Amino acid sequence: xxxxxxxxxxxxxxxxxxxxxxxxxxxxxxxxxxxxxxxxxxxxxxxxxxxxxxxxxxxxxxxxxxxxxxxxxxxxxxxxxxxxxxxxxxxxxxxxxxxxxxxxxxxxxxxxxxxxxxxxxxxxxxxxxxxxxxxxxxxxxxxxxxxxxxxxxxxxxxxxxxxxxxxxxxxxxxxxxxxxxxxxxxxxxxxxxxxxxxxxxxxxxxxxxxxxxxxxxxxxxxxxxxxxxxxxxxxxxxxxxxxxxxxxxxxxxxxxxxxxxxxxxxxxxxxxxxxxxxxxxxxxxxxxxxxxxxxxxxxxxxxx
Amino acid sequence: xxxxxxxxxxxxxxxxxxxxxxxxxxxxxxxxxxxxxxxxxxxxxxxxxxxxxxxxxxxxxxxxxxxxxxxxxxxxxxxxxxxxxxxxxxxxxxxxxxxxxxxxxxxxxxxxxxxxxxxxxxxxxxxxxxxxxxxxxxxxxxxxxxxxxxxxxxxxxxxxxxxxxxxxxxxxxxxxxxxxxxxxxxxxxxxxxxxxxxxxxxxxxxxxxxxxxxxxxxxxxxxxxxxxxxxxxxxxxxxxxxxxxxxxxxxxxxxxxxxxxxxxxxxxxxxxxxxxxxxxxxxxxxxxxxxxxxxxxxxxxxxx
Numbered sequence: 001x002x003x004x005x006x007x008x009x010x011x012x013x014x015x016x017x018x019x020x021x022x023x024x025x026x027x028x029x030x031x032x033x034x035x036x037x038x039x040x041x042x043x044x045x046x047x048x049x050x051x052x053x054x055x056x057x058x059x060x061x062x063x064x065x066x067x068x069x070x071x072x073x074x075x076x077x078x079x080x081x082x083x084x085x086x087x088x089x090x091x092x093x094x095x096x097x098x099x100x101x102x103x104x105x106x107x108x109x110x111x112x113x114x115x116x117x118x119x120x121x122x123x124x125x126x127x128x129x130x131x132x133x134x135x136x137x138x139x140x141x142x143x144x145x146x147x148x149x150x151x152x153x154x155x156x157x158x159x160x161x162x163x164x165x166x167x168x169x170x171x172x173x174x175x176x177x178x179x180x181x182x183x184x185x186x187x188x189x190x191x192x193x194x195x196x197x198x199x200x201x202x203x204x205x206x207x208x209x210x211x212x213x214x215x216x217x218x219x220x221x222x223x224x225x226x227x228x229x230x231x232x233x234x235x236x237x238x239x240x241x242x243x244x245x246x247x248x249x250x251x252x253x254x255x256x257x258x259x260x261x262x263x264x265x266x267x268x269x270x271x272x273x274x275x276x277x278x279x280x281x282x283x284x285x286x287x288x289x290x291x292x293x294x295x296x297x298x299x300x301x302x303x304x
Numbered sequence: 305x306x307x308x309x310x311x312x313x314x315x316x317x318x319x320x321x322x323x324x325x326x327x328x329x330x331x332x333x334x335x336x337x338x339x340x341x342x343x344x345x346x347x348x349x350x351x352x353x354x355x356x357x358x359x360x361x362x363x364x365x366x367x368x369x370x371x372x373x374x375x376x377x378x379x380x381x382x383x384x385x386x387x388x389x390x391x392x393x394x395x396x397x398x399x400x401x402x403x404x405x406x407x408x409x410x411x412x413x414x415x416x417x418x419x420x421x422x423x424x425x426x427x428x429x430x431x432x433x434x435x436x437x438x439x440x441x442x443x444x445x446x447x448x449x450x451x452x453x454x455x456x457x458x459x460x461x462x463x464x465x466x467x468x469x470x471x472x473x474x475x476x477x478x479x480x481x482x483x484x485x486x487x488x489x490x491x492x493x494x495x496x497x498x499x500x501x502x503x504x505x506x507x508x509x510x511x512x513x514x515x516x517x518x519x520x521x522x523x524x525x526x527x528x529x530x531x532x533x534x535x536x537x538x539x540x541x542x543x544x545x546x547x548x549x550x551x552x553x554x555x556x557x558x559x560x561x562x563x564x565x566x567x568x569x570x571x572x573x574x575x576x577x578x579x580x581x582x583x584x585x586x587x588x589x590x591x592x593x594x595x596x597x598x599x600x601x602x603x604x605x606x607x608x
Contacts, residue, residue, distance in 0.1 A: 031435070
């Protein structure tokens with residue numbers, strides 16, 4: 001079976017013509033229609049319905065997070081090109097006049113700003129780790145979180161939005177608990193997405209580490225099979241990842257001081273369901289008229 | 305009738321203890337619980353149910369917007385202290401090494417970043433005006449939009465979050481159409497909020513214009529009765545605005561080139577329903593156990 005669209009341009013144009021998304025002056029920044037939003041919320045509900053740990057804490061993160069916690073994730077080292085840092089103005093009248101003079105001359109008025117105590121999160125679980133108990137219990141920690149990720153990679157491919165939502169199931173515990181979480185959730189995630197009529201499959205994957213050193217890190221990640229993506233063919237150009245299941249080893253345990261009972265750093269794993277990407281896949285697969293989608297798909301999304 | 309809490313601290317502590325919101329390392333940045341989220345979505349649905357113009361376009365904005373459009377709003381002139389500008393890294397391996405060296409020395413690594421083509425919106429209707437037809441029809445334009453606002457004013461008052469959601473009904477047209485929109489929606493808004501059991505009232509208000517010049521602008525705005533807030537008493541300290549109805553005169557028409565048939569700049573008005581603030585008011589008023597809220601309130605929020 002071929003992909004529903006030949007190219008990302010074809011897909012984007014169909015969505016814009018169908019009134020599903022609105023393009024803006026900046027590539028990768030879209031306004032969403034109510035259809036998009038209600039489908040996305042339906043996807044979130046369907047993802048939440050897959051939960052297996054009763055009573056696990058659930059957090060919805062705002063689109064900003066503490067700078068200090070973000071720096072602990074080491075994202076600036078591995079993915080500097082994707083980071084979004086926030087600047088604010090802290091001066092008085094005099095400094096404001098100076099700023100406005102530069103702005104009126106067409107200069108860089110942002111040189112008059114200073115770094116805020118917040119940044120944009122690059123991944124949805126980043127704001128979580130700094131808020132967990134540092135003594136990890138024997139069964140590990142099970143957490144759910146939902147929020148926005150900013151990644152600065154302007155593109156006209158509708159699958160590459162600059163800011164998008166992810167729902168994550170996170171496990172912090174032993175290496176065995178973390179690996180089991182990643183693998184069991186990969187199977188569970190594929191099944192949940194197949195229920196939505198998406199012909200999804202898993203692929204070993206790597207993150208887009210930056211620069212020359214990053215190339216080696218990416219190869220290492222792929223060789224060690226730390227990351228699997230859930231992919232679907234929306235265009236003939238390349239598969240689109242609509243989720244991923246990741247084993248972080250002790251990366252977050254080490255940097256956020258999360259310890260197992262023996263004092264060693266906890267390991268962790270997460271599965272991320274790309275809510276905007278899954279919505280995109282649903283519109284690409286089932287068309288822009290939501291009412292005409294298969295009844296079974298609408299039932300899973302709680303769409304009347 | 306007294307306010308439900310004596311101080312903002314009391315209110316925040318009750319919400320944190322009740323598991324309704326989670327505090328983070330930064331003042332004004334909260335993780336939300338599922339209860340908060342489902343109440344907020346219920347509020348949004350209730351607000352959407354008040355619509356009077358059938359088929360008006362609806363847009364959900366992402367938490368970022370084009371920088372050029374933001375600059376047109378003149379927010380940097382009037383409220384520089386609230387603005388959030390986004391910086392990104394555009395260098396190569398060499399520039400990255402330099403950035404990391406500064407970061408490791410505890411210096412300002414953000415000096416190695418450059419302004420992105422996007423910023424954080426300060427008000428929800430800001431991303432709208434640059435995407436409207438510039439020839440405004442005789443009946444005016446009716447638009448609905450929902451999204452995130454960033455305002456940098458770190459505080460422990462739970463009513464003063466750094467980033468929060470608003471649903472807006474916007475009118476662009478003649479002065480008469482705009483004023484009628486502001487006034488009719490103020491009445492409609494008060495009635496809709498009263499249905500949720502909130503003892504809300506309207507008050508003439510002004511925006512927090514910056515600096516010495518700003519003081520005069522604020523007085524002028526108040527004198528001209530351009531802005532009304534919908535306020536409720538959540539603490540004994542001061543009333544909390546949970547929405548506002550605003551007449552912009554020709555501010556956005558002028559700067560975004562929106563014209564009436566006679567070529568003059570269009571006027572505009574908006575009513576904003578502060579979704580996070582209304583959720584806060586509901587939890588403050590009805591308690592942290594959503595299931596125990598009055599049946600009529602739950603019915604309006606479509607909460608089972």
